[in-house]
Amino acid sequence: MVMPEHALVKQQNYEGYVLLVANVDAEYIKDVLSIAEDKGALSFTAVHGKGIHVLAKEAVFNVPVGTRRSFVLIVTKKESADSLQADLFDAVGLRTNAHGIVFQLPICSFYGVFGKIDCLGSSPEPCGGGGDS
Numbered sequence: 001m002v003m004p005e006h007a008l009v010k011q012q013n014y015e016g017y018v019l020l021v022a023n024v025d026a027e028y029i030k031d032v033l034s035i036a037e038d039k040g041a042l043s044f045t046a047v048h049g050k051g052i053h054v055l056a057k058e059a060v061f062n063v064p065v066g067t068r069r070s071f072v073l074i075v076t077k078k079e080s081a082d083s084l085q086a087d088l089f090d091a092v093g094l095r096t097n098a099h100g101i102v103f104q105l106p107i108c109s110f111y112g113v114f115g116k117i118d119c120l121g122s123s124p125e126p127c128g129g130g131g132d133s
Contacts, residue, residue, distance in 0.1 A: 016077060016078050016079070017042070017075055017076065017077055017078060017107045018075075018076060018077075018078050018081045018104045018105065018106055018107060019073060019074065019075055019104065019105045019106075019107055020036075020041075020073075020074040020075075020076060020081060020084060020085055020088070020102060020103070020104045021071060021072070021073055021074075021102070021103055021104070021105065022071070022072040022074065022088050022092065022100055022101070022102045023069060023070070023071050023072075023100060023101050023102075024069065024070055024072070024092045024098040024099070024100035025067060025068065025069060025070075025097070025098050025099055025100070026048060026067075026068035026069060026070045027068075027098075028070075028092050028096075028097070028098035028100065029046055029070045029072060031091055031092055031098065032044075032070075032072045032074075032088060032091075032092055032100075033046070033072065035084070035087055035088055035091055036072070036074045036076070036084065036088075039076070039080060039083065039084045039087065040076070040077075040080060041074045041075065041076045041084065042075045042076060042077075043074070043075045044072055044073060044074045044075070045072070045073045046070050046071070046072050046073075047070065047071040047072075047073070048068065048069075048070050049068075049069055049070075049071070050067065050068060050069060075107070081104050085102050085103075085104060088100070088102045089102050
């Protein structure tokens with residue numbers, strides 16, 4: 001696939017962005033996505049799986065049989081991350097039926113359509129040198 005030249009490198013420093021991670025019961029994923037969208041999150045991805053609380057000890061032959069859980073990965077601007085995190089925790093946190101947790105991580109390096117972008121001051125490098133990828 002040949003990428004258009006303008007899509008290979010984006011001149012932007014990702015130092016001003018964070019990754020919010022919300023882990024909630026799967027049925028509450030739409031609540032998380034709705035709040036993230038309303039707060040202007042740039043992108044989000046949901047990963048589905050099963051989880052078990054260590055105190056629940058729900059297992060058959062020592063194999064955990066947990067509830068369906070979802071991790072929602074949200075890229076947002078650093079200045080709005082604390083507000084979004086608080087809103088998410090109020091709506092889907094541990095004291096709700098979603099039994100969720102929300103934490104944030106810095107984005108220090110990014111590879112993707114726009115190339116490699118480092119928050120340590122290096123300039124972006126195009127992915128694949130502008131050819132096929």
